[in-house]
Amino acid sequence: MIEYLSKVQLFSQLNEHQLNAIASICMKRTFKVGTVLFHEKELGDAFYIVFTGSVKIYTSSSAGEEKILTLAKAGDSFGELSLIDGKPRSASAQTLEDSTLLTLTAKNFLDLLKNHFDISLCIMQELCQRLRDTNQHVYDLTFLDARTRVIKNLIKLANKNGTRQGNVISIRMTLNYDELSQMAGVQKPILMQVMRDLNEKQILAFVGQEMRLDLAKLRGG
Incomplete structure (x- = not known):
């Protein structure tokens, strides 16, 4: 588990002690292809890291049309936004193939951020990158x-x-x-x-x- 977590982008700069802290509160779960992990507008209760497989993150219109925001593969993480701000999920997540994910409950995830500044900083950097990606996507659609x-x-x-x-x-x-x-x-x-x-x-x-x-x-x- 420690060796794998060290290869996750969010945690690549962390030391062994910090990685052990994460490993101790992670749960490994396997999901079949097509499993909806959470729906848009639900309250968030978990943070996810893709161990194997892939997951699409998407939004849906009132007419049922989907807009895929990103594709999460091994080493990618998602689901932290609603845990941090306490608001409902901003998107839905569904497995595209049989996938194994590492999950952290909302409480464990927030305790982790409170007790480890380096991990909090990694999360903030990831959220900043996603904001930049969103801005670029808006530019692409416009121009x-x-x-x-x-x-x-x-x-x-x-x-x-x-x-x-x-x-x-x-x-x-x-x-x-x-x-x-x-x-x-x-x-x-x-x-x-x-x-x-x-x-x-x-x-x-x-x-x-x-x-x-x-x-x-x-x-x-």
Whole structure:
């Protein structure tokens, strides 16, 4: 557990004593694909760290339309916001595959922040980065055309969730096309059109359950 926690971005700067403090209050739980961990507007009762698998964080409109905010993979954490400010969840979370998560109850999480300033600072830095990401997303929706948004979103997924060999990044497909279009902020037909174009130019290839993005050809195309 200690070895794993040391690789989690939030805790990478912590010493063994601090990691032991976290490990002692963590619970490891396994969830089936499609499990909703919490709904938007519910009161928060836990903080989560992805051990294996992946989780989508999303919001829903009154008409039932989803907007995916981010994809959490192994080493990522989520669910702290409503525990800190005491307000309802700002988004929902659902597993995209069978996943194992480390969970901390609200009480244990808040006690951890009170007793360990370094951990509190890591949480604050993470929240600041998410705010910057949100600001960038608003900028993209305002100023970038649909094609550029799709390509930028594919690059973002590749950087965060892909594995690289030379100029080619392989991305395992845990999101379907509806979800990819939601993340990019475009209609599904536009997403499909852009992806077909990238495929015809051999920038993007589909192999089994993977997408492969050729960065060299992308720069040239």
